[in-house]
Amino acid sequence: MAMTATASPSATLLAARRCLGFTLLAALLLSLLMGLCAEPVRAAVEVRDFDSPVTAERYRSLTGALRCPKCQNQAIGDSNSPVAKDMRERVAALLREGRSDREIQDFMVARFGDYVLYNPRLEDRTLLLWGLPATLVLLGGVLVALIVRRRRRASARELSADERARLDALLNRPPDASGDH
Amino acid sequence: MKRRLLLAIPLLLFIALAALLYRGLSLDPSSRDSALLARDFPAFSLSSLEDPEASLDASLLEGEVTLVNVWGEWCPTCKQEMPQLLDLAARGVRLVGVDYKDSREKGRAFLEEFGNPFEVNLFDPEGELGFELGVYGAPETFLVDADGVIRYHHTGYITPEDVTETIMPEVRKWQ
Incomplete structure (x- = not known):
């Protein structure tokens, strides 16, 4: 970088312009890539008609909170996998039958297991899962308080006999012994 | 000395956590227990791949320990798995197939090419039975006991070692 200090002003300007060009090109490429990546996600969502906006909203929240069993970390509402499509269809059908959110979740858990719940329920089996963070925070708080x-x-605390003797010696020092003033 | 030991606690906690996470690295996230273990095989009413007029239901699986294999012509792993299924059939295990999300022509052609270890194949073109079984990708294999209760579940490819080390012992256990 020490070289730039001796470079002519026009060279510095050229370098700055080139740098700007690269940045713009990179930004353009990145936005193109992001557009490409977003495409399949949009394609995964079918158009569905529900009789009320409330049901449509429930459909959106249910498909957003049920996890696709085939994928490692995708909601069924985001996934293109065949099983996610089947599950979305079933969620829509159950909603039209008038089932509650809880019933629909139970229906999926009965077939695909607890894995499909992004928000695990508070049960005997999940006590450790839910309880551990709270317990650790509490434990940490107690530890800090103790310290x-x-x-x-x-x-x-009071000074020990030793410390008191030293303090007395310092305080009762004759003035001429304190050489520095 | 006691203070020294207290100072070691964070290190011990770290080692325990690291060991836990290290073990997690070698686990297969796609294999997990089926939600249907120890439950009745779901009710169904399907025709067979062989006979469109047939009407089969869950009573098909009663009376004998049966291995139910979910397969499809479109599934490459199912092709690799066929020799192991033929081996299981040769060892006297009763196998029932579920031709999952397939067409009759393709399903039949598949069995002609790779062999047919199944006593009968349930034809499930819409994947209804597959959905009830919680199938999220073929092949999947369920062991059903003589009372029609699901006792064991195998996700994905059955290796030749799986046949002798896991599946045959499970079959004998429930016979």
């Missing part, structure tokens, strides 16, 4: 209390007590 703070101990520190406070340590700073406020």
Whole structure:
């Protein structure tokens, strides 16, 4: 970088312009790539008609919170896999039958297991899952409180006989011994 | 000395966590227990691949330990799995196939080319039975006991080792 200081002004300008050009090109390529990646996701969603906007919204939230069993981390509403399509169709059919969200989730869990729930339920089996973070936070809080209390007590404790003797010696020093003033 | 031990706690916690995560790295995330274990095989009413007029239901699976294999002509792994299924049939295991999301012509051609270890094949072109079984990709294999209860589930390819080390012991266990 020390070289730029000796370079002529026109060369610096040229370099800056080239840099800007590269940045613009990179941004263009990136936006193109992002457009390409977004395409299959859009293609996965069929158009569905529901009798009310409330049902349509429930469909959207259910398909967003049910996990595709074939994929590692995609909701059935985002996935192109055949099983996700079947599940979306079933969710729509069950909604039209007037089933509740809970019933639809139960229906899917009975077939595909707890894996399909992005939001695991609070049950005996999931107690560890839900309880561990809370327990750890609580434990951490207790630990911090204990440390703070101990520190406070340590700073406020009385001086030992040794320390008091040293302090007395310092305080009762004859004035002429303190050479520096 | 006690203080020293206390200082080691974070290190021990870290080692425990690292061991846990390291084990997770070698687990297969696509293989997990079926939600249908220890439950009745779901009810169905389907024709067979061989006979469009046939009407088969879950009573087909009662009375004998049966291995139900979900396959399809479109599934490459199913082709690789066929020798193992033929081996299982030769060992005296009763096999029932589910031709999943397939056409009759293609399904029949598949069996002609790769062999037919199945006593009968349920024809499930819409994947209804597959959905009830929680199938999310073929091949999948279910072991059903004589009372029609699902006892074991195998996701994906059955290797020759799986036949002798897992599936045959499971079959004997429930016979």
